[in-house]
Amino acid sequence: MMQQGAIESETVRSEADEAPRLEVRHLCRRFDGRTVVDDVSLSVMPGQVTCLLGPSGCGKSTTLRMIAGVEQQDSGEIWADGQMLCDGRRTVPPEQRRIGLMFQDFALFPHLSVAENVAFGLRGAGGAAGGRVDELLCKVGLPGKRDAFPHELSGGEQQRVALARALAPSPRIMLMDEPFSGLDNRLRDGIRDETLALLKAENTGVLLVTHEPEEAMRMADEVALMRAGRIVQKGAPYNIYNAPIDKDALAFFSDINLIEAKVHGALAQTPFGEFLCPGHADGERVEIVIRPQHVALDFDRDGRGPEPTMQHGCAARGIVKRARFLGTESLVEFAMEGFDAEFKVLVGGVFLPPPGQPLWLTIPRNRCHIFSAAA
Numbered sequence: 177m178m179q180q181g182a183i184e185s186e187t188v189r190s191e192a193d194e195a196p197r198l199e200v201r202h203l204c205r206r207f208d209g210r211t212v213v214d215d216v217s218l219s220v221m222p223g224q225v226t227c228l229l230g231p232s233g234c235g236k237s238t239t240l241r242m243i244a245g246v247e248q249q250d251s252g253e254i255w256a257d258g259q260m261l262c263d264g265r266r267t268v269p270p271e272q273r274r275i276g277l278m279f280q281d282f283a284l285f286p287h288l289s290v291a292e293n294v295a296f297g298l299r300g301a302g303g304a305a306g307g308r309v310d311e312l313l314c315k316v317g318l319p320g321k322r323d324a325f326p327h328e329l330s331g332g333e334q335q336r337v338a339l340a341r342a343l344a345p346s347p348r349i350m351l352m353d354e355p356f357s358g359l360d361n362r363l364r365d366g367i368r369d370e371t372l373a374l375l376k377a378e379n380t381g382v383l384l385v386t387h388e389p390e391e392a393m394r395m396a397d398e399v400a401l402m403r404a405g406r407i408v409q410k411g412a413p414y415n416i417y418n419a420p421i422d423k424d425a426l427a428f429f430s431d432i433n434l435i436e437a438k439v440h441g442a443l444a445q446t447p448f449g450e451f452l453c454p455g456h457a458d459g460e461r462v463e464i465v466i467r468p469q470h471v472a473l474d475f476d477r478d479g480r481g482p483e484p485t486m487q488h489g490c491a492a493r494g495i496v497k498r499a500r501f502l503g504t505e506s507l508v509e510f511a512m513e514g515f516d517a518e519f520k521v522l523v524g525g526v527f528l529p530p531p532g533q534p535l536w537l538t539i540p541r542n543r544c545h546i547f548s549a550a551a
């Protein structure tokens with residue numbers, strides 16, 4: 177059983193100024209003998225956004241709940257600004273953690289006005305509350321709505337009130353669990369960017385949970401990719417996207433095309449020519465993976481395709497199965513000739529070849545990823 181109470185002085189680190197806003201070390205949680213959060217470590221610096229990204233059920237919300245203090249870990253430590261919040265024996269109660277929460281279901285109090293909703297987090301602040309409420313309503317762009325009630329506001333406006341309410345007590349850390357998924361697409365981008373700008377201006381450390389790669393790429397300074405309770409890769413969005421740790425990490429961000437091959441003398445022979453496979457042993461099976469937007473297309477010239485090149489290898493012929501316009505690009509699906517594979521190719525703009533048309537596909541070598549095939 178953990179002891180609730182004040183943090184003892186020896187748990188306050190002297191180098192607090194340089195400390196991350198939030199630091200989680202080796203956090204674990206089991207339910208009914210099943211580990212759902214498995215040795216999770218991450219940190220969030222002041223004014224930075226870390227995104228916990230992963231599929232449904234991988235343990236993101238449980239991690240957030242432990243940091244908020246509403247769920248207790250089985251082991252591991254949680255620190256904020258160099259102060260121990262919980263180490264499995266001692267724990268700071270949720271209301272003393274100075275952690276703000278924003279969830280998809282942001283539930284404003286329907287019987288309270290906008291100003292009263294925002295002031296809710298400031299109870300006990302006395303006369304200072306009024307000034308802070310007005311300041312926050314200005315910051316979120318709703319100065320004229322202080323006396324309105326939630327049902328008189330649009331979804332986007334309600335979201336801004338929820339943000340003002342969460343910011344009211346000046347949390348050092350903001351935990352956000354899919355906070356924008358209830359908003360329609362057009363509203364969402366604007367509100368996301370405004371929210372981030374505000375949180376950064378307040379130097380708040382943000383831990384955002386999402387299962388949407390686009391949201392993580394758009395918002396995060398750092399992405400922590402989570403799978404089955406574990407963080408499998410951490411890094412800047414650009415690095416996570418371009419240097420995925422394995423095929424599943426790559427596939428989490430986009431559709432993929434896959435070629436299986438065996439390595440001989442550091443080379444894998446495929447219908448697209450040879451691929452150099454440095455670091456893979458002789459006889460090892462590999463998976464060569466390429467995203468649909470990186471496959472190059474060329475026209476059929478009486479049964480012939482483009483000449484092989486060093487950068488693109490050989491072309492392989494595919495027969496169009498289906499082509500769809502997606503808005504800014506077109507998705508063309510192929511059945512490959514001569515080997516059992518289907519390929520997807522994304523082409524910018526409108527490109528809608530009819531089913532049955534042959535086209536030649538090539539794979540730029542600098543765009544593909546080579547992984548050991550799963551055993």
Ligand SMILES: Nc1ncnc2c1ncn2[C@@H]1O[C@H](COP(=O)(O)OP(=O)(O)OP(=O)(O)O)[C@@H](O)[C@H]1O
Nearest residue numbers: 207208212230231232233234235236237238239387
């Ligand atoms: N109180 C609980 N008792 C038992 N199992 C739980 C409890 N809370 C969560 N779980 C299980 O732990 C796993 C992780 O759940 P969690 O809500 O953390 O996942 P998530 O990644 O946030 O998913 P989602 O994106 O769908 O919200 C799930 O299998 C869930 O069923």
